Amino acid sequence: MMLNRQLGYHIGKESLVTEIDLNSQESPQTELPFAVVKGEPMTVPPQDLYIPPDALEIFLDAFEGPFDLLLYLIKRQNLDILTLPIFKITQQYMEYVELMKEMRLELAAEYLVMAAMLAEIKSRMLLPRPVEEDDEDDPRSELMRRLQEYEMFKKAAEDINELPRMYRDTFEVSVIQAEYEYEYERPQPNVDLKDVVFAFREIMQRAQMFASHHISREPLSMRERMSRILGMLNVEDFVEFNQFFDANEGSSGVIVTFLALLELIKGHVVELVQSEPFAPIYVKPAVKGPIEDEVL
Amino acid sequence: MNDILVKQIIEAALMAADAALNIDRLMQLFKLDDEIPARDQIKAVIKTLQEECEGRGVELKRVASGYRYQTRSDVQPWVARLWQEKPPRYTRALLETLSLIVYRQPITRGEIEEVRGVGVSSQIIKTLLEREWVRVIGHKEVPGRPALYGSTKQFLDYFNLKSLDELPSLAELMDLDQVHPELDLPEPEVDEKVQLRVVTDDGEIADTNETRH
């Protein structure tokens, strides 16, 4: 089925795209360049087999797998799936695969499976076939069927992408409600603490392999203290170091505060300033200048 | 209750609601009144309201879970400037997976991978589930009991569809079966049947089809 390596490849790719989705101002993804080679964006796959080495990986990324690549090879030469020119296509496909191997790219297993399949079909085509044998045994049939099927859904995906979609093509109307005599307030959803706690447990179970042990052992009190420190800095830009410590909290409280400060400094959230040796130490937000409000 | 008031209430409710409202929901607004407007009256009101949108910047659209006012797509480029945020875009991998779930439901992840020829990342399934475009509608009784995925009303709502019937039809398989008649390819109609089965979740869909505008 699916190799772990392949899974990793997809996760990496997907999160990359998520990133783009959130921040990019680009037009639809189909117009995204395949790659930028020597400063020149490549918007279409290269017409010949040569792919600049630094673009190969991204080129490979542009395909949704071996079917997609095969379809591309077939379409590029105005060939028909129905008369699948298996020798030509196999040759070209293998050239790509060889190129990928040369580049020592972690070649997705699916591409190799396809290579094997093509090689097998090719060898069966070379075998002499009895005249009376019908098309059923055309070694290409299965591949042709699957190529067609994949192409059908590739097209369907494009069609779905074209449908008028919320927030891209239309917004829902939502007018304010008038106040009226009963002074009606819209109820807020009720939340049970258990739901919050279980939600967290579930994310952590899901993300366990990514979680650093160091973080997971952090006491929550330190997190809260970090927030409290930042809250104080929201009111006043400079706060003297000592002011964060409350002797009444005992040594554990002082340690928690100290750790929270260290953590904030490490995270580039706050900075320490001292005008000269032995002068009071001040804590200030790391951000210089006015803080812009988050645009939502 | 006079007709004008009924119409005003329905217009205001549809405009204030966060989501589409169906006829039942609209009728419930009147449940404390002496006289509840008939379903037909509400439908007639909606039809009038739809006609009154003619030439305006908003339209009253019928989607899977009911009726909703939304901005017309021709004014979208300007209205979108109200927000800094760009609408999310979706990868081909996600859209292909979605299209397989939509057109071939119920379908397992393995079956999707089979057609696409590559693995489907958990990421994609998670995103689709979270968007509430697909959901687990059962489990296949084979070893491992893989989840069977199907599309949701939210999917239809999001893509401005009343029912799966409105989806672009799948490209017809080329004459492969003519060239190789023995291949016994599934007819596209098989998919249509699946669609119809799934569509039945809203009784009103059928009888208001002709009122689309």
Added chain:
Amino acid sequence: MNDILVKQIIEAALMAADAALNIDRLMQLFKLDDEIPARDQIKAVIKTLQEECEGRGVELKRVASGYRYQTRSDVQPWVARLWQEKPPRYTRALLETLSLIVYRQPITRGEIEEVRGVGVSSQIIKTLLEREWVRVIGHKEVPGRPALYGSTKQFLDYFNLKSLDELPSLAELMDLDQVHPELDLPEPEVDEKVQLRVVTDDGEIADTNETRH
């Protein structure tokens, strides 16, 4: 640009906006066009739109911060029933985001997305900020200076907590049995419940439909 389009754009923008829009803001919608409608033209359009609300369920009101469409107060008693019947519920995406902010504060949106593996919609963050359960407590000094979110006193109050320490630690959470006695947590079925929410959480609509089947 022709007058009809200008009017359509302004109507759609006012109807889709979350808050009142003033004339300046409306003029900005046209900033990329060759010809920006004059202030007087926009005012005239608004006047026309106001007149067109005559006899309808909504009106275009002028408030301190600009213009906004709102439901007419005479229909509001009916419209309000949309929300009275059933309080809305939060999605799992929102609960997960909230829990990450609570347990991992101070945390940026990017960090939340990283752990969750999917994007966090602005809507979720906005809802949490409006509910005053989370707030921006600073900015991380990295490119983009993303906001750092933390939980609030209101959050603690709502859940009757004296401090975050009263929440079970991650280690305790991973061992459910340990958690049970302290938090009086129900059986693991809670998870199922949360999951079900994901499926049906378009709020009221899904449920009203269910009752019909």
